[in-house]
Amino acid sequence: MRFSDRIRALLGMSVMRDDDWDNLVDLLVEGDLGPAFADAAVTELQKLCAQEGVRDGAGARSLLARVLAPHARSVRVEPIPGGLNVVLMLGVNGVGKTTTAAKLARLWTANGLASKAVLAAGDTFRAAAIDQLKLHGQRLGMRVVAQTQGSDAGAVLYDAVEAAAAEGADLVVADTAGRMHTKQNLIRELEKLDKIVAARTDRERYRKLLVVDATTGQNALRQAEVFSAAVKIDGLVLTKYDSSARGGLALAIARDLGIPTAFICDGEAYGDIKPFEPERYLSEFLGL
Secondary structure: OOOOHHHHHHHHOOOOOOHHHHHHHHHEEEEEHHHHHHHHHHHHHHHHHHHHHOOOOHHHHHHHHHHHHHHEOOOOOOOOOOOOEEEEEEEOOOOOOHHHHHHHHHHOOOOOOOEEEEEEEEOOOOOHHHHHHHHHHHHHEEEEEOOOOOOHHHHHHHHHHHHHHHHHHEEEEEEEEOOHHHOHHHHHHHHHHHHHHHHHOHHHHHHEEEEEEEEHHHHHHHHHHHHHHHOOEEEEEOOOOOOOOOOOHHHHHHHHHHHOEEEEEOOOOOOOEEEEEHHHHHHHHHHH
C-alpha cells in the first residue's frame, strides 16, 4: 500500500480519537519526517483542529497540508543566458547522480535554456561512472570530458570548463565522486572544485545540486547534513521518487537544513525529471 493510501485510511474516520493522533505521529515517522518533526507537526495539527473546530479525519488531513506547507520549499534552478553556467552534481554513490546529470543537460538544452552542453566525468574514482556518462553523451549527442580512473577531479572540471568556452557551450554539468569520506576531505575537495569554477564563471551561474535517493529515508538526511556542512547546497534532487518512496524526505531536509528541492526524478528515462511543485508534492504525500 502506498504511503498516501495509508494516510487516507488513517484519517478516514468521521471523528478523530485520542489514539489516532499517536498513530498519525508513527505514520509520519514512517513517512520519513523523523520523530521530532512528526511529533511537532501533529501537536501543531491538534491545536489547529481545536481552533477551527475540526474533528473529522478528512478535515485534519487538509489542515495537515497547511502545517507542512512551510517545509515544502522549492527553488528554481536553470541556466542563465549570457555566459557559461556550471552545475555540480553532489551525493553519495548509488543515488543516480550520473543519470541525473544527463537528464538535466538534456532538459535544459531541449527547452532552449542552454544552447550547448558539455558533460564532465568528475567521478574519477569509479570507472563505471566515467563509462556511464560517456554512454549518455553518445546517446544525447553531447561532448563528455573525461580522463582515466583515478585522475584528479579538479583537472577534469578545468578541462570541461575550458572546452565549453572554446566550443561556445553555455552549460557544463559535472558528475562528482560519491564517497562519504571525512568532512575535512570533503571540504578540501569541494573547495578545490569551487575555486576552479569561481575563476571561470559568474557566481550566479554556478549551482551545486545534492542528489538523494527518495527511498532511503533518514539516511538521506544524514547525507545532506554531511554535504551541507562542507558546501552551500543550492537545491535538492529527489531520485527514485515513485510508489516505493514514502515522500516526506524533502520536507525533513528543508526543515532541518533549510535546503529547498529543485527537481524530482520518477523514472530512468531522460524525460523522467521535473521541477519540484510544493502543492502537488503535498497533495501526493497526503493523498488529497
